[in-house]
Amino acid sequence: MLCDLRKEAVDSNQKWLEKNCPRKVAKRMYSGYGECWKEACDDSGVDVIYVAAPAYLHASIALYGMNAGKHVFVEVPAARTIDDCWNIVETSERTRRHCMMLENCCYGEEEMLAWNLCHEGLLGSISHAEGAYIHNLTKRHLENSFRNRGHGKKSYCRGNTYPTHPLGPICQYLDINHGDRMNTIVSVSSGGFTWKDYIAETFGPDDWQSKLELDRGDINTSIIKTARGRTIMLQYDVTTPRPYSRINLVQGSRGCFWGYGFPARLYLTKGRPGTESGKDWMSRDEYEKYAAKYRHPLWRSVGGIAKKVGGHGGMDFIMDLRWAYCLQNGMPLDMDVYDLASWSSIVECSRKSDIAGGAPVEIPDFTRGAWKTAKPRKIGDVDLGKMGLDAKNV
Numbered sequence: 377m378l379c380d381l382r383k384e385a386v387d388s389n390q391k392w393l394e395k396n397c398p399r400k401v402a403k404r405m406y407s408g409y410g411e412c413w414k415e416a417c418d419d420s421g422v423d424v425i426y427v428a429a430p431a432y433l434h435a436s437i438a439l440y441g442m443n444a445g446k447h448v449f450v451e452v453p454a455a456r457t458i459d460d461c462w463n464i465v466e467t468s469e470r471t472r473r474h475c476m477m478l479e480n481c482c483y484g485e486e487e488m489l490a491w492n493l494c495h496e497g498l499l500g501s502i503s504h505a506e507g508a509y510i511h512n513l514t515k516r517h518l519e520n521s522f523r524n525r526g527h528g529k530k531s532y533c534r535g536n537t538y539p540t541h542p543l544g545p546i547c548q549y550l551d552i553n554h555g556d557r558m559n560t561i562v563s564v565s566s567g568g569f570t571w572k573d574y575i576a577e578t579f580g581p582d583d584w585q586s587k588l589e590l591d592r593g594d595i596n597t598s599i600i601k602t603a604r605g606r607t608i609m610l611q612y613d614v615t616t617p618r619p620y621s622r623i624n625l626v627q628g629s630r631g632c633f634w635g636y637g638f639p640a641r642l643y644l645t646k647g648r649p650g651t652e653s654g655k656d657w658m659s660r661d662e663y664e665k666y667a668a669k670y671r672h673p674l675w676r677s678v679g680g681i682a683k684k685v686g687g688h689g690g691m692d693f694i695m696d697l698r699w700a701y702c703l704q705n706g707m708p709l710d711m712d713v714y715d716l717a718s719w720s721s722i723v724e725c726s727r728k729s730d731i732a733g734g735a736p737v738e739i740p741d742f743t744r745g746a747w748k749t750a751k752p753r754k755i756g757d758v759d760l761g762k763m764g765l766d767a768k769n770v
């Protein structure tokens with residue numbers, strides 16, 4: 377089944393299936409009006425709804441889908457308000473349907489390496505992590521395109537509206553909701569300079585871009601404190617000119633991993649926790665040895681195929697393969713509805729703090745205390761044979 381507001385999008389996806397997976401072509405297609413996704417959710421031949429519609433629709437489709445008896449997998453962020461986060465948690469519990477956020481960055485090659493380093497104890501006791509979504513989208517956000525049709529007269533952006541790409545993996549390094557939880561957040565934004573300069577130098581006075589009422593900072597920085605006293609620094613910047621980065625740094629008592637150190641870097645103490653082992657990061661040769669030794673089993677078994685066929689360096693393929701495997705084999709998913717809610721709730725919590733000049737804001741405990749006894753999760757491998765697949769021919 378395929379669904380999209382635009383018929384041409386459904387048709388082009390069906391053509392892709394006809395060419396690449398002729399046995400999997402969609403039997404039914406829904407399109408052409410704003411609520412066509414309701415028909416898709418009501419389709420009795422469907423078990424799972426995969427939501428890649430624009431973010432303002434995520435929570436509505438997730439709630440409708442679960443109420444229609446479907447498991448729902450939803451793009452990031454899954455919800456933009458705390459109320460919607462609670463609604464999704466409560467609906468998932470009531471309907472006994474999965475609702476997982478498709479946080480593909482949790483399956484990035486370096487994120488999974490960092491996860492393994494943390495869980496194998498190589499970095500010691502973890503005290504701090506840093507992440508970011510730094511991606512210069514100024515041109516893309518201000519061009520005349522279908523995506524920007526909803527711009528209206530205002531562009532307001534306070535807090536961190538897209539926190540989960542860096543936060544998801546960090547929460548998995550720190551076992552958030554499984555022995556620790558995010559307690560409070562403080563968040564502040566810089567002034568907004570780049571859009572103003574870009575608009576002034578690019579558009580005429582009659583263009584819609586020049587008439588926008590702007591209230592958006594260039595860079596937002598948040599610090600989250602956890603119940604066990606760890607800190608997470610998060611940045612959000614889709615505006616300024618600099619290379620893409622998710623930072624992806626995790627610090628423990630025995631060392632530090634820094635994914636976006638250009639290239640990735642590792643520093644490990646050779647002595648007792650906290651002692652120095654030199655002034656510089658590990659040499660490339662030494663790093664490569666550790667990266668090979670601690671490569672996550674998922675990347676070991678399907679990384680080669682993932683890089684050939686999967687989007688975003690292979691992580692999209694690994695994520696989809698893994699949730700399908702877990703679902704088909706009755707295993708818990710690597711990311712559950714409580715992760716979805718706590719990671720997505722940062723959108724509203726950071727906005728509240730930013731508007732209040734960086735005042736601390738409490739982050740809700742969507743597990744209602746269950747984080748205290750929940751055991752750390754193990755992200756394992758897949759058995760392709762059980763899925764009827766062959767590693768050479770997925």
Ligand SMILES: NC(=O)c1ccc[n+]([C@@H]2O[C@H](COP(=O)([O-])OP(=O)(O)OC[C@H]3O[C@@H](n4cnc5c(N)ncnc54)[C@H](O)[C@@H]3O)[C@@H](O)[C@H]2O)c1
Pocket residue numbers: 379380381382385409410411412413428429430431433451452453478479480522523688
């Ligand atoms: N995980 C990632 O790496 C990643 C990357 C890009 C985008 N995203 C997320 O994916 C989502 C989609 O992003 P996008 O840039 O493709 O958005 P988009 O605006 O291009 O829309 C995606 C599709 O949704 C369709 N759509 C719009 N309204 C609809 C409706 N009412 N009913 C059915 N279909 C509708 C559009 O026609 C389009 O084909 C966003 O939430 C975004 O945050 C995630």
